Amino acid sequence: MKLLSARTGLLITLILLFVLGLAAFAMQYFDSAPAWVEHPSNRHFYTDGKLSNLGTIYDRGGKALLQMSDGGIKYNEDPAIRTALMHVTGDRDGNVETSISSVFKSDLMGWNWLNGAYRFNSEQPTGGTDLTLTLDAGLCAAAYRELRGRRGAVGVYNYQTGELICMTSSPSFDPVFPPDLTGESGDYEGVYLNRLFSAAYTPGSVFKLVTTAAALEQLPDIDKRRFRCNGEMEVEGNMVTCPAAHGELTLGEALAHSCNTSFARIALELGAEKLQEYAERVGFNSAQKVDGIHTIPGRVELAHAGKAGLAWAGIGQFTNTANPLNFMSLVGAIGNRGLAVAPNIVARRGFLPAASAGAKKRLLSENTAEALAKMMRNNTIAVYGESNFKGLELCAKSGTAEVGEGKKPHSWFAGFLDRSDYPLAFVVIIEGGGSGSGSAAAVASAVLHRAVK
């Protein structure tokens, strides 16, 4: 009989295989159940393929942004708020993949892991789970207005708590009166894209922050060094130029005047490997999630860049791209003494506070962050003009990203307020906006002044 009992090994294997299969199902369930329940055939939530009821999406001040009742979607009554937050609420047809109503659809429908579609009174649908966002709708509307129809995005968040208080993306439209998007005017190209989350742009000079961070930690005595700028520099037959000869500069001055030749030199001295390492450390090449909403990562690939490529990369002009939200987290980390707090957008789910708030990750050492902050503060005072940012204690860096012959450069402005009452970090990107310290900085100034009011 021992013989047969040894042969039950095959049955034990079969049992284990089945249990593994069951585990695979459980994993699939915990991965996809929210998506499964959203299917329009689900009669727990849909009547004749139409959602019968949804929870309400509120902004941080309790303004209702989107409400669904009796099969109809109700947006906020202010068209400016509707338009500015179209990428947050989503349009009527669910085209914005990163919108709250798409990503949190199952929550809004009233589904949750524990209770499923259970409701106490099955005759009447409950309102679903309400979501309160960290966003300030008025601020978002103001930011959208400041973009004045130019393509781009604005983001502002609290770098200590991670709360995203302002976010808007242009172009947008009023979801109550959706425009005819079938035409080929091009005005609405990529209109469903939330440019803060789902776009990546050539960073231009804002990338010099990354190069500076690497230099501060990797090149000894960098803060005592002097750079000499003749207005141009040749790297393997390739000319790196500055608008004018900057003369002799410290690192801080080079950053303030965004001196290309100095940063090309620093990049070459660092080497591709180190610069790559620092870029990845501060968030390039890895996607970030904001409460489960996917964002597009910025890219830095220097392995086959060559010397000229490396020099250009150091000033943000090689093949590098940066995602606005990720870049905002980076400047937020500088403001928060090197500690990055993950941005979040959902403050409360129903009566429960959202669970995911504020995961912390150290991006830079405290010393490096402080040195960078000091330089960024100096940028404002020396170049951008303190009078434009009165009382904000602004630390910032601009970027004017060249995107090709005959095209206007992208305009970047990113930084943070060195204020304990308003620990805000921000990013502004305007496609083809021209000078960063010009157009993007103006938008930032208006939005930030409103934010601290």
Next chain:
Amino acid sequence: MDLFLDRLSEPLDALMTILAGLGINLETLTTQSEMIGRFYTLAIRWLLPLMAAVILLRCLLTLLGEKREKTPWGYLQLPSGLRISITRWENLIGRGRFADIVINVPTLSRSHAVLTHRHDAWLLRDLGSKGGSEVNGTKVEGEAAIDYGDTISLAGLEMTLFPAGIDSPQQRHEYDPDAFVSAERTANHTTLALILLFQFLGAIQIYLARGAAAPALPLIFLSFFLLESLHYVIIRRYSRRNLVPELIGYFLCGLNLLIVASSSPGTLLKQLAAILIGMIAYTVIIAVARDLDRAHSLRYLFIVAGLLMMILNLALGKSHFGARNWIDLGFISFQPMEFVKIAFVLAGTATLDRLLTTRNMTAFVGFSGASIITLALINDLGTALIFFGAFVMISFMHSGNIRTLFLFLSGAAFGGLAVVIFKPHIAARFALWGKAWQFANSSGYQQTRTMIAAASGGLLGVGGGRGYLVSVAAADTDLVFGMLCEEWGLLLALVAILMIVFLAFYAVVLTRGCRSSFYAIAACGAATIFILQMALNVLGSVDLLPFTGVTIPFISNGGSSMIASWGLLALIKAAE
């Protein structure tokens, strides 16, 4: 006053929000009875999964806590004075690793002889050993009877067989079954009480939700409670060991009735009748199979009946959801292949001496061939897969040969390829595997609806009788896992599945102390069928395996399936 109300309204609002978060909306309540029903569901959906988990745990603990007394049936006395106790009915003697009586003398073969206890007598069968075997100086050709005191010589090594003695505990059990009442028994009582309470609470839930559709429901459930209690009392009278398999059977039957009450309350009575017949069949099989010789006659009876069923199916089979596996005799309709499962497992059994000498599997191979051909003809792919899996398992129990195992599996791969080539509709089904969501409203309809239902139930379910999957074809049979998840919650569904997994595991445990390899093979064969059915049903209905449309033992709606499940459970229990 208004000010007071204003002040009160804030905490009240907060309370309402909290209640709404739990799924309660007080404003929408209408009548009092609805209110009772709703509050009942609210409480019960937390309580039932917990109770189910406790029941499973208690079954597990009963098994773990069981003291396995190895009571000897006799002794072999070696000239050296060493006494070897014989604890089984079938003992392989040799110097091999898997011998039950290991005698490490180089002249002995690895598998030298088999000592069998049958008809209150001992038999020695030589397995064609090099050194040969003798009883009282006479060479054993094939088989020889042995009396106590006889001298056995294995390759020259002499030993004497002695009885275990009248004072041994084993003998006492033979004469007085009640002497064996132990703590395990009382544990069984509590578990049964828990199961009854679980079913009672579940029945009330269903009645509150679906009472209007099934006025007979309370009576049906009441009869069921009586039936299972009565069965328990009878079985307990005659069982020497714990009643875990029966208890699990009762629990699963209760779930079955809860499912049927929700999906087709009109067939509740029929299902209750099937449970009754199943329990009777179970009791008869274990009573008959207790004696190995009677078990053998039972085997032939079942094989003949199985063949008849197959012929009947081929002649009269009616199509139902694609497979021609139904027979309608006017007054009764059933699925013959369900019963053939029991015959199939019995056809594969063999006692150890036969297993090690003749290695004759002709009857089994013949029966398997007939079954597979029948299933191919009636187009029942799912059941064919189950039979094939059981065939592989039983063959391996016979041969222990891993190479043969691979041979079978590669044979199956070829066969599968042939099926895919020559039966395009089956190929189409396999092509869809894993892509149910792409064809959510056509060929993936049933799978996607199962997944939607399962997800909609959450961990605790929406409440018995309150699901929507019931409106999909085969919801209470092929998609029953989805129904369980939707109405009773993922936790309860998983516990129910684990109960059947536990039964299969129990079969493995029983094999270790089994009296005869006949029972061991039967138990493992039945367990294999249980596991394969569950795998194809559960994983098939959620698109992790091809969807073939088979039932979950006990839980799925269907009389034939219910009776066959009890029959297979009897084969596991018989191994005790």
